Amino acid sequence: MHALIAHVLQLAIHPAVHTASAPQPTILQVVLLALLQGVAELFPVSSLGHTVIAPKLLGWQLNQHADSFLPFVVALHLGTGIALIVYFWRDWLAILTPMVRSVRRGSLSGDPEERLGWLLAVGTIPAAVLGVFFEKGVRAFFADPKVAAGFLIVNGVILFAGERLRLRAGRLTVAAATDGAKRTPRPIASLGWGEAFLVGGAQALALLPGISRSGVTIVAGLATGLTHEAAARLSFLLATPIILAAAVVEVPTLFGSDLLGDAILGGILAGLAAYASVRFLMRYFHSGRLDPFAYYCWLAGGLALLGLALRG
Amino acid sequence: MPQQQRPLVFVGAIIAAVILAIIAVLYLAGNGPLDPGRHIKHALLFFVLAAGALAVANFNRPGMQARR
Numbered sequence: 454m455h456a457l458i459a460h461v462l463q464l465a466i467h468p469a470v471h472t473a474s475a476p477q478p479t480i481l482q483v484v485l486l487a488l489l490q491g492v493a494e495l496f497p498v499s500s501l502g503h504t505v506i507a508p509k510l511l512g513w514q515l516n517q518h519a520d521s522f523l524p525f526v527v528a529l530h531l532g533t534g535i536a537l538i539v540y541f542w543r544d545w546l547a548i549l550t551p552m553v554r555s556v557r558r559g560s561l562s563g564d565p566e567e568r569l570g571w572l573l574a575v576g577t578i579p580a581a582v583l584g585v586f587f588e589k590g591v592r593a594f595f596a597d598p599k600v601a602a603g604f605l606i607v608n609g610v611i612l613f614a615g616e617r618l619r620l621r622a623g624r625l626t627v628a629a630a631t632d633g634a635k636r637t638p639r640p641i642a643s644l645g646w647g648e649a650f651l652v653g654g655a656q657a658l659a660l661l662p663g664i665s666r667s668g669v670t671i672v673a674g675l676a677t678g679l680t681h682e683a684a685a686r687l688s689f690l691l692a693t694p695i696i697l698a699a700a701v702v703e704v705p706t707l708f709g710s711d712l713l714g715d716a717i718l719g720g721i722l723a724g725l726a727a728y729a730s731v732r733f734l735m736r737y738f739h740s741g742r743l744d745p746f747a748y749y750c751w752l753a754g755g756l757a758l759l760g761l762a763l764r765g
Numbered sequence: 766m767p768q769q770q771r772p773l774v775f776v777g778a779i780i781a782a783v784i785l786a787i788i789a790v791l792y793l794a795g796n797g798p799l800d801p802g803r804h805i806k807h808a809l810l811f812f813v814l815a816a817g818a819l820a821v822a823n824f825n826r827p828g829m830q831a832r833r
Contacts, residue, residue: 559823574817585810698813702806 478515478525478715487719490529491536491726494696495689495734497668497746498753499608505601505662506757510764524707527700528716532724534696537689540731544690548573565642569690575646576653576687577694583657584695591660602757604663609750611664612743615672622678639678641687648677653691663754666692671743681738689731771825778822785815 478486489507493500504526508515538545551567561567595601644652655673659666667688674684707716789811792804 556820556823559826561824574820578814578817581810581813585806698809699806702809 477712478513480715480718482513482515483715483719484722487529487532487722488726490526490719491533491723492730494530494533494723495537495667495692495727495730497608497612497665497671497743498750499601499605499659499663499665499668501659502601502605502608502663502665503753505596506598506605506761509598510757510760512764524703525712525716525719527703528707528720529723530696531700531704532720532722533727534693534700536724536727537693537696537731540728540735541690541693544686545693548690565640568642572642572644572646572649573653573690573694576649576691579650579654580656580691580695581698583654584660587657588660595662599758599761601662602754602761604661605750605754605757606663608664608668609747609754611672612668612747612750615675616743616747619675638680638683641679641683644677644679652677652687656691656695665750668743668746671738681740681742682735685734685738689735772827774825775822775827778818778825782815782818782822785811785818789815 485507486504489503490500493503507513547566548570551562551564552570555561555564555567555571561571595604652670652673655669656666658664658669667685670688670691671681671684674687675681679687707713789808792808792811
């Protein structure tokens, strides 16, 4: 996903010609890209779509030809991943400890946090496989900012439709319940292995610039009967290993490059923005819905298409 | 998991882990089945998948009580 962002930026703005040295991005570009990444990665509005569209709309001549550009973008994702680890550190501790015990024991117990850990492992597999094998092909086909703007509108449709389906399912469940019976929220650990595989696999749709990883996984979680809060928690927990795994592979190439300082600054800013975003969203989804994000995607996608058409 | 299927799953998972690990090494060496050249990400993915297969084998060790 992270390599895809950088390479899509390259293809969208300039032909992919690598040079050993090139002008560095300005501090303003570093700051704005970092904040954009940190916020849009977790909000269901597609960080990849925004990072494809925004530079084109703003007329930025980014240093996408430098060899260190990719690790710079990955550093932004590393900041985001660390922010998620910091916010959910209690969750990860509660998940990983029983998982290790289950491996030693050689069997699964009834511990819900242990099961959640293995559900996350199963859910990560399809996104990882599809990402590794298909990101190059997707990059080649969908590098156009206009395509990203179009998919941003599609993302809004996914969010809107997902919310409508959940509301409909909720009304049917309440209608079927006996008088006075309250609908018990479904815990994440109650998901089946197939459901976890499908929710995790939904992340692969985010290979398309404009489709939000968090958006499609939240919608997929809602479709299984989870609450908004639980679906958001599942989405952010699923995102963490994917983000960090890609960063582990790419970040070592950053050291010794001419963008190290920018990358460190960008990573810190992206991390701070991501922490604030996840904190806001976990509170928002306690009672909030996806509709406002759908409206935003439609508005942003439409305005982007208009702006790109006017720029020519 | 029915008790009589556990040895089959155990053996199958072990075989899968070995195959996945071999593919990972091939990608590291630059002789991957699909893409020529050295692909660290592909190798890492297949090592992780091999670890997953080993986990499945671990949970289906013959003689272990099935608790789900």
